Amino acid sequence: MAEKLTLGKALNTGLRRALERDPKVIIMGEDVGKLGGVFRITDGLQKDFGDDRVIDTPLAESGIIGTAIGLAIRGYRPICEIQFDGFVYPAYDQIVSQVAKMHYRSQGKVRLPIVIRIPFGGGIGAVEHHSESPEAYFAHTAGLKVVACSNPEDAYFMIQQAVESDDPIVFLEPKRRYWEKGDVDLDLDPASAHPLHASRTVRPGNDVTVLAYGPMVRTALDAAAAAEEDGRSLEVIDLRSLSPLDLGPAYESVRRTGRCVVVHEAPSNVGLGAELAARITEECFYSLESPVLRVTGFDTPYPAARVEEEYLPDLDRVLDAVDRSFGW
């Protein structure tokens, strides 16, 4: 039965399912209990599952991840909420030096099935530290997996698949899309849903391949709709998994279109787009009609809210990149 849910409610429902399915699954974070999280993603869960399974933690991000490691060694499957992207850095050491390496250094004897949920990206008019896109830091770290959902159905299934994963996962939630609605098939088993680490072509096209993830998928789709009016056919691929990347569909697409535009909110310098451009160039060199172009945030700190619309990639900047690709 498909139901229309917001992305936020889809996450909430997915978390509820995960808690129901396995008594070892716990949620921990700041304000996740009574308040239900500042974005209400854990709304009602403490009331129904108890305060030893939905744990309001002290205000200390390294503590959240560090204790989650101990709980995972004890056999629990913690889902940690980092309240905002810009607050993950106090936990960076525990994530990069401990979470990411434990399976490797234990020669596979220790698994840390920890999910680190982070609302990320801008567009909500927030003060500084509340609109960042830290994905490259984590995608760069071996031992971590990084995924980003872009729509309610993916949010519902991907969060459940992440909880089932034997590897630690950084789970990025596009906070400005929390309120967007979409159909979610609540009866489908998550194991039968689109695989967690597989990309997906969300709009077929013939002229340009657009790669996006998280909040930029909607932007790319809007650009594709606008381009169609100009007679240009954009193929949009939602990467979904940023580490590992699943680029088979992207290679196939670029070999057909000969053009590729990558879109993300994070700054361009040494970002995901650079890796994508490098790999597509290696794999599709003889098919490319123009270089892979990037539409990204600027290489500045995230700016003040009143100018964030100028900072963030939007429909027009995507179309501009499409024009530049054709004009090369």
Place this chain on the structure above:
Amino acid sequence: MAKGGSPPDGELVQLLTPEGERIESVTGSDGTVYRADFTDDEYRGLYRDLVIVRKLDAEATALQRQGELGIWASLLGQEAAQVGSGRALRTQDMAFPTYREHGVLYCRGIDPIMPLGLFRGVDQGGWDPNEFKFNMYTIVIGAQTLHATGYAMGVTMDGKTGTDDGEAVIAYFGDGATSQGDVNEAFIWAGVFNAPLVFFCQNNQYAISEPLERQTRIPLYRRAAGFGFPGIRVDGNDVLASYAVTRAALDHARLGQGPTLIEAYTYRMGAHTTSDDPTRYRIASEVEAWQAKDPILRVRAFLEKQQIADAAFFTEVDEQAKREAVHLRERVLEMPDPQPTTIFDNVYAHGSPLVDKQRAGFNEYQASFEGSAH
């Protein structure tokens, strides 16, 4: 406080003086009574542990000097703190070590070869913490205190506290670590969640070169008060007191009464690691003053005075220690270098397309040299 000196009177639980005089019991400030009520067998057993642990440590230092280990972090001088606390653990208790807890590891009944792969550079010290109830060594200072706290929260959630046979957890760290945010966060969490946890701080007076006064203005054990749980300082060179204080704190934890901070006041007689040169930052007279408080000599003096052990016993212990050291050495020398392709193993639980591709590429590259003169 004087650098490397004695703590103020009345702040240190001691049951065996440096001269080998046993103190029947000590009453802590909270009324807890600590007793040296061991059987003769137990006294002899503790002595045996101390001697073997020191001998194995010396063997590892020698192996490093001979190029067989890349580095070694010696526990010299800290044997009593480690043997005392290690022997106080029950089978069901879980320990989270730093990289220097070779003595605790030995007392847990774990083969001392286990961490040597890490120091030889043939692996990264991997074992299953749950199999040995002893976590892997942690090198990042203080990080493991949070892991221990989370694990202890899990013990509570599993309903394994509140009885005499409940489970307790012990987290080891040093004086330098007390300045880390993670350790302070662990104190907060353990207090808030009433975790069944013993924070065991071996204050060996130095964080590499930095003396204690670079880390604190007050005695470390007093920090516990600010976090809302008991703190106690024990003579870390006294194996009896280290045992008694740890046992009491573990029982406090297993009964569901929450965490305790133990500051084991000791001294790192050796270098921080084999790469360190302590003559650059501390004077010989200070080391000599601590030599007089040696953790092993005082037990031997006690055993002799009380006629609990005779010369044959001491000879036999020395011989066992030597045998175990030789056995350790032989096995270290036999440790093979890992195959280069193992670089790519266990990054993820079920592989990864990126790493798998790189492994295949590496193998192909290696194979391209086969049959060539190089």
